[in-house]
Amino acid sequence: xxxxxxxxxxxxxxxxxxxxxxxxxxxxxxxxxxxxxxxxxxxxxxxxxxxxxxxxxxxxxxxxxxxxxxxxxxxxxxxxxxxxxxxxxxxxxxxxxxxxxxxxxxxxxxxxxxxxxxxxxxxxxxxxxxxxxxxxxxxxxxxxxxxxxxxxxxxxxxxxxxxxxxxxxxxxxxxxxxxxxxxxxxxxxxxxxxxxxxxxxxxxxxxxxx
Ligand SMILES: O=C(CO)[C@H](O)[C@H](O)COP(=O)(O)O
Numbered sequence: 001x002x003x004x005x006x007x008x009x010x011x012x013x014x015x016x017x018x019x020x021x022x023x024x025x026x027x028x029x030x031x032x033x034x035x036x037x038x039x040x041x042x043x044x045x046x047x048x049x050x051x052x053x054x055x056x057x058x059x060x061x062x063x064x065x066x067x068x069x070x071x072x073x074x075x076x077x078x079x080x081x082x083x084x085x086x087x088x089x090x091x092x093x094x095x096x097x098x099x100x101x102x103x104x105x106x107x108x109x110x111x112x113x114x115x116x117x118x119x120x121x122x123x124x125x126x127x128x129x130x131x132x133x134x135x136x137x138x139x140x141x142x143x144x145x146x147x148x149x150x151x152x153x154x155x156x157x158x159x160x161x162x163x164x165x166x167x168x169x170x171x172x173x174x175x176x177x178x179x180x181x182x183x184x185x186x187x188x189x190x191x192x193x194x195x196x197x198x199x200x201x202x203x204x205x206x207x208x209x210x
């Protein structure tokens with residue numbers, strides 16, 4: 001089981017600062033959607049150049065033009081690129097084809113998908129690398145999480161790896177780990193802590209045992 005640090009509410013300098021603190025405890029660093037909106041793919045390039053040993057995920061949440069947008073993210077240094085599960089199959093297919101050319105990976109984010117189980121099975125069959133359940137900030141504000149959704153997709157995803165994101169904290173991590181995802185994505189649960197290094201270290205210790 002791997003740990004991904006999601007960076008959302010910082011600029012490039014702030015992202016570098018946090019990653020410098022916790023790099024030894026994370027497997028993947030995510031350049032979150034708000035950073036890409038604010039700074040563009042330069043943020044992906046800057047983090048990949050500064051931390052070449054880390055796997056970099058560009059959270060573009062692609063909805064259309066899958067092949068083209070994946071191409072641009074990969075050119076900037078992304079190892080994994082996100083595509084929305086609510087996209088058309090052709091968008092996901094295009095993204096997968098483009099990523100495969102350079103041995104990169106596609107993570108499909110099932111945020112706001114209504115029939116999670118059915119869509120997870122469909123995107124799995126499209127050859128994506130990760131299927132991710134996700135309660136976004138707006139759902140988190142309504143007290144929702146994706147723990148039950150993770151159980152649901154685990155029963156239908158046969159070839160892709162599974163991932164979970166959305167409001168995961170140290171206190172809820174054991175419940176997440178028990179459901180057995182391949183990738184646990186944590187943003188505020190690390191970046192919002194006063195001791196980010198200690199939080200990342202403890203999370204890494206827990207996911208490594210799984
Ligand atoms: O993609 C995102 C929001 O759309 C976040 O990166 C993801 O939810 C993880 O952050 P947090 O742990 O703070 O919820």
